[in-house]
Amino acid sequence: EVQLVESGGGLVQPGGSLRLSCAASGFTFNSYWMSWVRQAPGKGLEWVANIKQDGSDKYYVDSVKGRFTISRDNAKNSLYLQMNTLRAEDTAVYYCARDRWVQWLVLDQWGQGTLVTVSS
Amino acid sequence: DIVLTQSPATLSLSPGERATLSCRASQSVSSYLAWYQQKPGQAPRLLIYDASNRATGIPARFSGSGSGTDFTLTISSLEPEDFAVYYCQQRGNWPGTFGGGTRVEIK
Numbered sequence: 001e002v003q004l005v006e007s008g009g010g011l012v013q014p015g016g017s018l019r020l021s022c023a024a025s026g027f028t029f030n031s032y033w034m035s036w037v038r039q040a041p042g043k044g045l046e047w048v049a050n051i052k053q054d055g056s057d058k059y060y061v062d063s064v065k066g067r068f069t070i071s072r073d074n075a076k077n078s079l080y081l082q083m084n085t086l087r088a089e090d091t092a093v094y095y096c097a098r099d100r101w102v103q104w105l106v107l108d109q110w111g112q113g114t115l116v117t118v119s120s
Numbered sequence: 121d122i123v124l125t126q127s128p129a130t131l132s133l134s135p136g137e138r139a140t141l142s143c144r145a146s147q148s149v150s151s152y153l154a155w156y157q158q159k160p161g162q163a164p165r166l167l168i169y170d171a172s173n174r175a176t177g178i179p180a181r182f183s184g185s186g187s188g189t190d191f192t193l194t195i196s197s198l199e200p201e202d203f204a205v206y207y208c209q210q211r212g213n214w215p216g217t218f219g220g221g222t223r224v225e226i227k
Contacts, residue, residue: 045156045164045207045218061215095163103169105211106154108176110163 002026002109004096009114016086016118022079022096022111030054030074033099035107036081038092038116048094049081050105064090086118122146122210124219132227139195141222143208148188152211155184155193158221159204167206168193198224 008020020036036048049070050059058070069082079096093113100106123146133139143153151171156164166175168184171191181196195202203226208219 044220045209047215047217050214050216059214097163100166100169103211105152105209105214105216106166106169107156107164107209108166108169110165112163 002098004098004109004111006094006096006111006114009094009116011117011119012086013120014087014118017082017084018086018116020081020083020094020096020114020116024077024079024096024098027098027109029072029077032101033104034072034079035097035099035105036070036079037095037097037107037110038090039095039113040089040092043092046092047105050099051079083116086116088118090116091118092116121215122149122212122217124208124210124217126206126208126219126222128222129220130223130225132225133198134227135198135200137198139193139198139202139224141193141195141206141208141224143186143191143193143219145189145191145210145212149210149212151187153184153186153191154209154211155182156207156209156218157202157204158207164207195224 003025005023035050051070067085071080095113096111097107098109100108155168158164172184205221
């Protein structure tokens, strides 16, 4: 069974940093592109970042470029999102998701999400 | 970025009725459009990818159609568990933008 389990969310002050983790199991992690998608409270979905199987290609939405870094450790079957210089508008549930194997940017497996709240 | 506009914002229907949801793209995305279902407190679930392909385990009452800029998700006969929010999403280019969602509620 495929499982994606996020952790690391919480309350942080504006300007602060947070590192999210996603533990993957039940599939060959190093064969898949992986993504982070967020959802502000009561709002829609926004793709945040995307990373290739070997970490050599990374993509970011404009609103997080220069502040967020996506990475992965294939030996640990883990995905990460380092978030720096956090703003109130970064408050959201952050989902870790797997890109479908042969369709890049189609998300066929999702974690349960971890809530990040940026507030003083 | 490609903008996806979903309509209507809310659809009020009864179980057993047919639901037709629309998604329009600001420019062509070919057939690179997916549909997701999200229930309160849950992560989204992939229903349809590349306009018309059902994802694994998705019932046949869900179908997708369209290409270019206009797409439709049809639920042929609503079951109680289908009342949820539905999002379309394009993968024509990065970022893979989502529509604003259509809420299907019980009438």
